[in-house]
Amino acid sequence: MSIDLSPEEFRRLAHIAVEVVCEHLAALEEGPARKPVPKPHRARLLEQPSPQTPQSPEELLKRIANEVMPYPMGNSNPRFLAWVNSPPAPLGIIADFMASALNPSVAGGDHAATYVEHAVLRWIREALGFSQSSGAILTSGGSMANLIGLATMRHTQTQRVDRTAGLQSLSAPLRVYASEQGHSCIEKALILLGFGTKNLRKVPTDSNFRMDLHALASMVADDREQGYHPACVAASAGTVNTGAIDPLDAIADFCKEQELWFHIDGAYGGFGVLAPSARPHYQGLERADSIAVDPHKWLYTPIECGCAVVADTEAMRSAFSLVPEYLRDDTEMPWFAEFGTQQTRGFRALKLWTLLQQMGLPGYGELLERDIQLNQLFAKELSHHPRFEVLSQSHLSITCFQHVPTALNGNRSALEEHNTQLLLRLQQEGHYYLTSTRLNNHYVLRTCIVNFRTQREDLLGLIERLDQLAGE
Ligand SMILES: Cc1ncc(COP(=O)(O)O)c(C=O)c1O
Incomplete structure (x- = not known):
């Protein structure tokens, strides 16, 4: 059995795969948002013994069609309104397939993939209002993009001591x-970077879940007095819980005055700057020292695709560059490997390059605006309904709410139990898929619309179904 396929065989098998994917796409509208994997099937997938004999490619494609494709995570479905996981734009699926066929390592060097990534990064800088001289790189996702921004911050704020003597040589932590609404990946990055969780100060938020600037200023002043070295504010341009955008411009002023690094986590909301109604809330975004954004969320690029941008290219390069002797030729342009953690890197850029041109930046603005308007409509319908209460609504596309039957009004623990059961039943039905979170210690249902397939009727249907289920 050869691992290679003749071009004819490849064509035949690829056509089978295309048919399977087309059927999957065609069934999205009617099918469930998510259905549980039956226990025996789960066991079969988990416990299948290691393969010892070759199997035919055709048989394997059939098995993918029968054993894997019927149990998706659900994010392609119009009624998937859970985490910040979007459907892949269909043209992106095709471009990803073609990128796999080329299979370059985009560490750098003179081949087309390098220039495609540079082009995409140029467009992203432009979209975010960053200078074209800033450093940028595509990453696996938002967590890695945040890690890269914060690693550059560490390098700069320790005056590059992190490279030699390391953080342990510093007298002031x-x-x-x-x-408090910041994403857990910021905390994880700081653990990995050796800061220790006690050196992440969680700043309280205002009534709209945005960072409270007075609290920030007093924490920084306290820390200075106690001998710490305040180094960075990691703001959010769209929190995962409520879609809150921190007051970026004011934080930029504060960071400048206090000589702090200004980092922005824009993994969910960064590209919201393209949406006309949300744009005013992003003032100051372009003043960040570093930002993480995530095309595999709201730009509908197939997973994985994140992006880190750092205003000071030289600082970014000096934080990551370590070029071994055997790679010191073919260096007309600096290699991507000098700006991030990976040496061998996938051709993530092709899917994004294709989609950005399919839509154009203003076209993406319209797509995002559509989700924002749908979210506003949803929140409005909920707030007019006698048995729902909206607990957060953002300028972006997340709403947190509770079902509040009259008999339970004001009874916090009963409401929590009621909404927990309601969500469980809705998830078991599978027609809609959403999740929960906690806000001010209230258990709330949460919807997030990063989905070009979701329609107004889906959202109205969700309200009706939740209310029906609650009555049953
Ligand atoms: C605000 C925010 N930051 C960071 C992340 C992490 O990004 P990723 O899951 O792409 O690593 C997420 C993911 O949902 C997010 O919503």
Whole structure:
């Protein structure tokens, strides 16, 4: 059995795969948002013994069609309104397939994939309002993009001592400030970077879940007095819980005055700057020292695709560059490997390059605006309904709410139990898929619309179904 396929055989098998994917796409509208994997099937997938004999490619494609494709995560479905996981734009699926066929390592060097990534990064800088001289790289996702921004911050704020003597040589511990609503990947990055969780100060938020600037200023002043080294504010341009955008311009002023690094986590909301109604809330975004954005969320690029942008290219390069002797030729342009953690890198850029041109930046603005408007409509319908209460609504596309039957009004623990059961039943039905979170210690249902397939009727249907289920 050869691992290679003749071009004819490849064509025949690829056509089978295309048919399977087309059937999957055609069934999305009617099918469930998510259905549980039956226990025996789960066991079969988990416990299948290691393959010892070759199997035919055709048989394997059939098995993918029968054993894998019927149990998707659900994010391609119009009624998937859970985490910040979007459907892949269909043209992106095709471009990803073609990128796999080329299979370059985009560490750098003179081949087309390098220039495609440079082009995409140029467009992203432009979309975010960053200078074209800033450093940028595509990453596996938002977590890695945040890690890259914060690693550059560490390098700069320790005056590059992190490379040689390391953080342990510093007498004053560095401190980072993020709001209580900041994403866990900021905390994880700081653990990995050796800061220690106690040096992440969680700043309280205002009534709209945005970082409270007075609290930030007093934490920084306290820390200075106690001998710490305040190093960075990691703000959010769209929190995962509510879609809150921290007051970016004011934080930029504060960071400048206090000589702090200004980092922005824009993994969910960064590209919201393209949407006309949301744009005013992003003032100051372009003043960040570093930002993480995530095309595999709201730009509908197939997973994985994140992006880190750092205003000071030289700082970014000096934080990551370590070029071994055997790679010191073919260096007309600096290699991507000098700006991030990976040496061998996938051709993530092709799917994004294709989609950005399919839509154009203004076209993406319209797509995002559509999700935002749908979210506003949803929140409005909920707030007019006698048995729903909206607990957060953002300028972006997330709403947190509760079902509040009159008999339970004001009874916090009963409401929590009621909404927990309601969500469980809705998830078991599978027609809609959403999740929950906690806000001010209230258990709330949460919807997030990063989905070009979701329609107004889906959202109205969700309200009706939740209310029906609650009555049953
Ligand atoms: C605000 C925010 N930051 C960071 C992340 C992490 O990004 P990723 O899951 O792409 O690593 C997420 C993921 O949902 C997010 O919503």
